[in-house]
Amino acid sequence: MIKKSYILFFVLVTFCITVGTNASAQVTSVEANIDSTELLIGSQTVLTFEWEQYPTQTVKAPIFSDTIVNFLEIVEKPTIDTTVVSDEVSKIDIKYVITSFEDTLIYIRPMPFVIDKDTIWSNPLSLKIIQPFRIDTENGDMADIKPIYNPPFDWKNFIKQTALVLLIIILLILLFILIKKYFIKRPKKEVVKITSPTMSAYDEAMNNLQDLEERKLWQNQKTKEYHTELTNILRIYIERVFDIHCMEMTSDEIFNSLSILRREQKESFTALKEVLTLADLVKFAKWTPQMGENEKSMKMAYHFIEETYPKDENTKEDSKETLEKDKK
Template identity: 35%
Template sequence: MRKIIFLITLLGLLTGRMAAQSVTVDAKIDSLQILIGEQTKITLEVSTDADKRAIFPVYTDTIVKGVEIIDIAKPDTQYLNDRKRLLIKQEYTITSFDSALYYLPPMQVLVDNKPYQSKALALKVYSVPLDTLRFYGPKPVMAAPFVWKDWYGVMACGILLIPFGFLLVYLIMRIFDNKPIIRKVKVEPKLPPHQLALQEIERIKAEKVWQKGMQKEYYTELTDALRGYIKDRFGFNALEMTSSEIIAKLLEVNDKDAIADLRSLFETADLVKFAKHNPLMNENDANLINAIDFINETKVQEDDNAKPQPTEITVIEKRSLRMKILLGAGIVVLSIAVIASLIYIGTELYSYFA
């Protein structure tokens, strides 16, 4: 019985040792000695079962103080023993800028959340030896070669300075020159009164509003056209007078026969507007013809071939406050542009020749 217990215990110890040996962690460094600024690589290897998960250490900037990490490569995974085992390699590129002997502590790997550590490493960093026999001292500062592309901005500013300068001088002269603005304006001649009236009657005739039952609107527009003609032709304000007053005034200055038909037109218009009279269609046409006849009989005779020429008048205006503000704003903007261009050109020339 004691022998059986001893064998079982021994078997358990051997099994645990084999399990403990199923994970191995090893670290290697390519070069134990480097010069300041040179690089070397640390290779961290983990061997474990394929069904286990390994987590490698993550470094931010340094492994230890003075040893900086330049790059961390992606892990390289290999399957072994019919894919039963894994061999994972992780490379860390390191460097140092201080000469010293550095102790690199063991690197810890988690396998199924259980920590395993590699062996410690060492790195010796040497300073660069100075060859005094070949040291010739500091070299003089070399002038940069001339490149046209570097001077495009200066040339553009120089070219723009010319029109900007002329425009600035012009605006300054304008704002200090307080003379009034003189403009020539062409005034188109006004049509004679009879032509304006006949155009209005033609419009009324074309619309034929009396055929739509709008008798009052028709006679109102027709008499208004005649009132406007009488005002411009005979010189009294027919627009503010009654029909009888207009007829009485016309009798003083015109032929009675020419006014007879006009009197009939005004009487019919008053009946339509104030007594709701409904004239016949031929009566409407007759009144339209009477209005045209009255205008033709009383118009001022003129040469039909003579075309009135536009009149040119001179308008003198004082410079407005708005114009002065615009001139002042233009002077300020151009002054800033000119000064900025001069400063930029001067700075570039000074930097080049200094």
């Protein structure tokens, strides 16, 4: 009999513990609170609903469109915060930013929260909306719209802004001048030797070639200037000796004008062609010649002048006449 009593007592204790555990595992309340019980008309405050729940529970909060109750408007979408209280319990907060534009006492009724199959109601709240100034209700006359108020012209601010704009413009101009002077490389004009009437074409060309060699342009990374001046020396020489106005001609036009030279002095013609062709590559195709090519162009220029300069005036005149006939 005593043994049966102990068994019955153990069963009752186990049942009570189980019931107590299940009861504690349920959401028992939803607490509603507001940051302030009084609010100036048009000001904002925060309305919060909070509760604790277990991971296995599902809680459905009420959905509001743009108002909580009459005259209490929602300013922005609610924020939901979840805080872990323990391994099995989480705290949920739903916060609404609210406002009102009515001078009245607003009653916030209990709100339903569906937890699994049960419904729990939040506690009620009240919020007093205060009008900070008195409205004249006795005078029913409507006031006219006031004209647009134009503030006085702020000369001090105008002078500051104008001075700042002028300073920026001056700095930009100075910056442009500095960049143009020190960083933008101006294209160098081609050096054209002035023909001296008292010096023969041969002597003039030889002197200019020697001067060009002594200046060592291509050795100082001025390859384009080197080949430009070299071809100008040959063009001036051809113009004086063969009476061909070739300073504005292309290389191909010069070759066509010297067709008689191609037939009678093929080696000299080939030397000229190699010099002008390499110079065109350097000037227009940005070709970078080897050291030997630069030296070879100078040697071929000397060779062309040595082989083509007439030994006397009669030979020179004969060369001009032959070229004229060949052109025709």
